[in-house]
Amino acid sequence: MKRRNTPTKQAILDVLLLNGKALSHDTIAEMVDIEINRATIYRILNQFCEDGLVHSIVAEDGKHYFAALKHCGSGELDHHHFHFRCTHCKTMVCLEQKVRFDLPEGYSVASANCVLTGTCMDCS
Numbered sequence: 001m002k003r004r005n006t007p008t009k010q011a012i013l014d015v016l017l018l019n020g021k022a023l024s025h026d027t028i029a030e031m032v033d034i035e036i037n038r039a040t041i042y043r044i045l046n047q048f049c050e051d052g053l054v055h056s057i058v059a060e061d062g063k064h065y066f067a068a069l070k071h072c073g074s075g076e077l078d079h080h081h082f083h084f085r086c087t088h089c090k091t092m093v094c095l096e097q098k099v100r101f102d103l104p105e106g107y108s109v110a111s112a113n114c115v116l117t118g119t120c121m122d123c124s
Contacts, residue, residue: 012044022065022092057083065092086120
């Protein structure tokens with residue numbers, strides 16, 4: 001479904017595209033240059049996920065992070081890649097490596113949530 005672009009949607013998408021990392025809702029709210037209420041940000045992020053512009057990553061603490069698919073490997077709608085969350089600076093990045101699955105016959109993967117945690121190279 002083709003959705004109408006609005007200044008609010010564009011502001012959120014610009015933050016995601018320009019940052020290059022997966023961002024939490026709170027971080028997006030802080031970085032966007034116009035005032036937007038929390039519910040509107042969540043609604044727009046969920047629409048972006050439905051439309052294949054963004055994907056959501058759930059960290060080990062249950063917090064959701066959102067990344068523009070442009071920054072995830074080839075940019076195709078492929079959620080089968082690793083993410084790395086730094087426990088020191090709290091950043092989340094998409095890693096280029098694809099996740100390989102060795103499943104029993106008859107099983108197929110629709111989506112995966114692979115988050116590695118540790119210390120990033122900037123915090124090492």
